[in-house]
Amino acid sequence: MxxxxxxxxxxxxxxxxxxxxxxxxxxxxxGIEALLKESKAEVDPKRKQHFQAKIIEYMNRAEQVKALIxxxxxxxxxxxxxxxxxxxxxxxxxxxxxxxxxxxxxELMVEEPYVRDHYQICNLVMLCELAVTSxxxxxxxxxxxxxxxxxxxxQGRAFQTLQESLKKQGVExxxxxxxxxxxxxxxxxxGYIIKIGRGLNYFKPVGSxxxxxxxxxxxxxxxxxxIDVFYCPENDKS
Amino acid sequence: MxxxxxxxxxxxxxxxxxxxxxxxxxxxxxGIEALLKESKAEVDPKRKQHFQAKIIEYMNRAEQVKALIxxxxxxxxxxxxxxxxxxxxxxxxxxxxxxxxxxxxxELMVEEPYVRDHYQICNLVMLCELAVTSxxxxxxxxxxxxxxxxxxxxQGRAFQTLQESLKKQGVExxxxxxxxxxxxxxxxxxGYIIKIGRGLNYFKPVGSxxxxxxxxxxxxxxxxxxIDVFYCPENDKS
Numbered sequence: 042m043x044x045x046x047x048x049x050x051x052x053x054x055x056x057x058x059x060x061x062x063x064x065x066x067x068x069x070x071x072g073i074e075a076l077l078k079e080s081k082a083e084v085d086p087k088r089k090q091h092f093q094a095k096i097i098e099y100m101n102r103a104e105q106v107k108a109l110i111x112x113x114x115x116x117x118x119x120x121x122x123x124x125x126x127x128x129x130x131x132x133x134x135x136x137x138x139x140x141x142x143x144x145x146x147x148e149l150m151v152e153e154p155y156v157r158d159h160y161q162i163c164n165l166v167m168l169c170e171l172a173v174t175s176x177x178x179x180x181x182x183x184x185x186x187x188x189x190x191x192x193x194x195x196q197g198r199a200f201q202t203l204q205e206s207l208k209k210q211g212v213e214x215x216x217x218x219x220x221x222x223x224x225x226x227x228x229x230x231x232g233y234i235i236k237i238g239r240g241l242n243y244f245k246p247v248g249s250x251x252x253x254x255x256x257x258x259x260x261x262x263x264x265x266x267x268i269d270v271f272y273c274p275e276n277d278k279s
Numbered sequence: 280m281x282x283x284x285x286x287x288x289x290x291x292x293x294x295x296x297x298x299x300x301x302x303x304x305x306x307x308x309x310g311i312e313a314l315l316k317e318s319k320a321e322v323d324p325k326r327k328q329h330f331q332a333k334i335i336e337y338m339n340r341a342e343q344v345k346a347l348i349x350x351x352x353x354x355x356x357x358x359x360x361x362x363x364x365x366x367x368x369x370x371x372x373x374x375x376x377x378x379x380x381x382x383x384x385x386e387l388m389v390e391e392p393y394v395r396d397h398y399q400i401c402n403l404v405m406l407c408e409l410a411v412t413s414x415x416x417x418x419x420x421x422x423x424x425x426x427x428x429x430x431x432x433x434q435g436r437a438f439q440t441l442q443e444s445l446k447k448q449g450v451e452x453x454x455x456x457x458x459x460x461x462x463x464x465x466x467x468x469x470g471y472i473i474k475i476g477r478g479l480n481y482f483k484p485v486g487s488x489x490x491x492x493x494x495x496x497x498x499x500x501x502x503x504x505x506i507d508v509f510y511c512p513e514n515d516k517s
Contacts, residue, residue, distance in 0.1 A: 058366075159488075162489055163488070163489075163493065163494075166488075166489055166490070166491065166493050166494065167493070167494045167495075168495055169491060170491050170492075170493075170495040170497075170498065171495070173491060173498075199489040200489045202486075202489040202490055203489050203490070203491075204488040204490075205490075206486075206487075206489070206491045206498075207491065209491075210491065232402060243283065248440075248444075249440045249444075250401070250404075251400055251404055251437040251440040251441050251444070252404070252409050252440055252441070252443075252444040253404065253411060253441075253444045253445065253447075254406075254408075254444075255401065255404050255405070256401075256404065256405045256408055256494055257405075257408040257409075257412065258446075259408075259412055260411075260444075261410065268439065
């Protein structure tokens with residue numbers, strides 16, 4: 042087996058056992074892709090067969106992780122419900138997410154279609170700041186979003202910057218693009234799922250950059266939205 | 280006595296007794312000014328004399344408050360010393376000021392000569408955000424700074440915006456300009472004085488607006504500086 046595939050799949054298994062399911066799934070997928078390349082290039086039929094058997098084995102493991110992640114997203118008992126009325130203040134991310142962002146959280150998955158405009162990317166940066174300061178064992182942040190089709194690719198460069206910045210804090214950042222997103226939620230690997238009707242972008246703009254609310258969104262007025270928090274203890278089996 | 284002077288001086292005495300010394304001093308000064316005008320316009324010599332006696336009485340009271348404030352600024356036993364090395368992170372205002380910003384704090388005095396450039400005004404806004412969220416009984420913020428001589432008066436408009444924004448939170452904001460400032464310190468009315476060698480502007484700029492540190496300055500690198508915290512229990516006599 043090629044060294045790169047071995048490295049990826051060894052790590053995938055380690056993370057899988059270690060409760061770092063999101064990152065593990067990515068490693069399985071990358072490892073399987075590497076194995077597929079090896080297998081195609083192989084001429085010895087015996088070795089080719091060995092590769093194919095291994096591929097099937099890892100695909101089964103990856104499927105199991107995927108099924109677990111799907112369960113996270115669809116199940117869970119409701120733990121909290123907040124109705125934010127139009128114009129209300131006091132709903133910073135610290136207030137909404139803070140108490141669920143514990144040291145048990147190793148991974149974070151953000152599903153949010155709109156991370157394109159400047160203020161939307163800023164909201165993601167702010168959420169990451171909170172996660173890094175609140176979850177001391179955070180290792181991996183995955184963003185599922187819709188790709189911005191703009192020519193200058195400001196979105197891509199912004200994600201690159203954020204990735205480098207998170208890496209300095211020991212956190213991997215990975216973006217997956219999707220065209221057909223419906224859910225807007227933040228999934229924490231300690232079992233909590235926070236669903237916000239409007240997604241992350243529920244703040245109104247502040248009148249001036251010198252008003253309270255420029256840095257601390259506790260002071261920002263919000264648009265009307267519902268926040269539901271679910272808890273799925275299965276996520277916690279790590 | 281004219282109604283305006285009565286209103287100002289009644290409030291001055293109330294705040295004086297109530298531990299709101301900074302705001303009280305401002306009210307005494309404004310009230311005395313109003314009385315002086317009355318006195319000048321008065322033609323009846325008996326009433327004129329009465330005004331002058333009152334002016335002397337209130338000037339004495341104001342002097343006492345002023346002397347107390349001067350004692351706050353010059354005395355106090357050292358409570359904490361932090362040496363921030365160049366490039367260090369983790370020194371957000373929340374870390375530096377947070378534990379001293381209690382519900383006992385009714386007034387805040389910021390002495391900082393450099394509140395002119397955009398990032399410097401932003402630092403002041405950020406400090407105010409922290410004070411409002413940390414000190415539930417905050418009523419008054421006084422800034423002592425040097426006036427920016429620029430034509431467009433961005434500084435003046437920024438302070439206006441901040442004033443309106445603080446007013447919505449029930450906090451008065453008042454700026455006094457000085458040409459001869461030497462101290463850089465933040466004085467809390469619960470007796471704590473935080474002196475930072477570089478004043479409020481000890482953060483380095485962040486590489487990009489999409490890096491961690493855009494909102495939470497915990498992630499910002501700092502310039503080398505010393506932070507000394509003093510405690511003067513006399514401030515607390517309220």
